[in-house]
Amino acid sequence: MPIDIETFESSSEDRLQHSEETNADRVMQFLAANPNQAFTQSEVRDATDVKAGSxxxxxxxxxxxxLVRHKxxxxxxxxxxxxAAYTSVAESTRAANDRFGEEDMDEWLEHAVDDENPE
Structure with missing residues (x-):
């Protein structure tokens, strides 16, 4: 996914090399870059390097x-x-992670409310 020029200018090279790109991100980027075409599953796989089993x-x-159509x-x-909704959420999440760091699920769970045993 592209980043805005402000992030590019203000970020260190190390920070910009860190990528948490998912298989879904790669597929969406490929299909979005080719909006006037449809591809077979194997063509999408080859273009995105997503494993055959995934x-x-x-x-x-x-x-x-x-997010994708199939015929x-x-x-x-x-x-x-x-x-557009997917892209907006993905970019917002990336921006928050860049600014505040990624969430630690174990830390989050320590503070989560247990609906079965409220305190």
């Missing part, structure tokens, strides 16, 4: 969220509104 699950989950053996980027 690509089907990734595409299916993205389809369930309305026959072809896959394409989803409708603009759904993709």
């Amino acid at each position: 690509i089907s699950v990734v595409l299916s989950r993205l389809e369930d969220r309305g 026959g053996t072809y896959w394409a980027i989803g409708e603009a509104d759904e993709v």
